[in-house]
Each structure stands twice: as C-alpha cells, then as structure tokens.
Amino acid sequence: MFVRFYLEEGLEKLARWLRFLGHEAYLIKGPVSFKSVKPDGVFITTSRRWYERLKKAGLECFLVPRHEFKLQLRAVVKHYGLKGELSLERCAFCSSRLEPLTGEELKRLVPPAALKEATDFRRCPSCGAVFWKGSHYERMKKKLREMLNGLD
Known part of the structure; x- marks a missing residue:
C-alpha cells in the first residue's frame, strides 16, 4: 500500500x-x-x-x-499496513523518486570501492544524492527487522 x-x-x-x-x-x-x-x-x-x-x-x-x-x-x-522492507525508490533527503545511474555519470559520482561492491546505483534528480546497496544496506535491513520485530 x-x-x-x-x-x-x-x-x-x-x-x-x-x-x-x-x-x-x-x-x-x-x-x-x-x-x-x-x-x-x-x-x-x-x-x-x-x-x-x-x-x-x-x-x-x-x-x-x-x-x-x-x-x-x-x-x-x-x-x-506498510511493507516493512527497504526500498531504493525514494531519496532519503528530499523524497524524490530515484533514477538509475549508469555510464559516465556512474563512474564520476560513485567511489571506486562502491563500484566493486554493489551493482544497483540510483541518483536523486532533485538534490543529486547517490544511493546504492552497500554494506550499510544490510545493516539497515537488520535494524529495520529489529525495530519492527513482532508486528506481523
């Protein structure tokens, strides 16, 4: 929903x-x-x-x-009745819908270490923030599970 x-x-x-x-x-x-x-x-x-x-x-x-x-x-x-799952759909800062980041923009905006560790990169068209599913993403999923534990 x-x-x-x-x-x-x-x-x-x-x-x-x-x-x-x-x-x-x-x-x-x-x-x-x-x-x-x-x-x-x-x-x-x-x-x-x-x-x-x-x-x-x-x-x-x-x-x-x-x-x-x-x-x-x-x-x-x-x-x-919200799904308690992380999503890479919205900018964490301004709420705009994120867009896929590819090509030269990807190489220019994403740190080399992140390019090795993740594959799905997104950029906010409004504020320019860049997001990806790195090691922090797994920690966030764990924290979310802990916070919502027992809601089912």
Whole structure:
C-alpha cells in the first residue's frame, strides 16, 4: 500500500525511514497550519491538539508518541499496513523518486570501492544524492527487522 505522508518538524528521522520504505514523506517546516497540511496524504503529528483539529476538519492525520522513534515507526507501519522492507525508490533527503545511474555519470559520482561492491546505483534528480546497496544496506535491513520485530 502506498501512502503519502506529511510530517511536522521534529519528525525528521521518521520521515527518513518512511522514505527508506519507499513512501513519499515531506516535512512541514515551521508552525503547522491548515494551509500547510495537504489533503492528498496523511499528516503525522505528536500534538494531540493538532490531531483533533485536523480530524475535525476532515483531514487524514495520525498521532504518534512524542519521543520514541521506534514506537513512531512501528505505529505508522502497523496502522497503514506498510511493507516493512527497504526500498531504493525514494531519496532519503528530499523524497524524490530515484533514477538509475549508469555510464559516465556512474563512474564520476560513485567511489571506486562502491563500484566493486554493489551493482544497483540510483541518483536523486532533485538534490543529486547517490544511493546504492552497500554494506550499510544490510545493516539497515537488520535494524529495520529489529525495530519492527513482532508486528506481523
């Protein structure tokens, strides 16, 4: 299931991990207002007051615990039935859809050691960040399994 998320400032880590799972996740910078909450997705907040106001206005929103990242991620994954699998679809920094990186660009942008270790390279067309499934990818998969353990 694909869900587009809008998150209040302060939930950067949750936004990044939702992007790792392949979902659009955008941070709302500055104070939350009705103008900043988009009707085409889910607004995630730690504020009960904003949660109740947005629900009353008919907007889709979800309340997460204030300080527990692991509980935040578990709650969102469970509530929205998200696949708990890493994906190389979205930029971890800006949420744009990643594009395959090949040819000369690949040689120019990827460190030689990474070229030896991985085969699937992606680049963000918006911010230029480059991603690949290196040794860090396996560590991230392990961490994700640990965080989501027991949700099935």
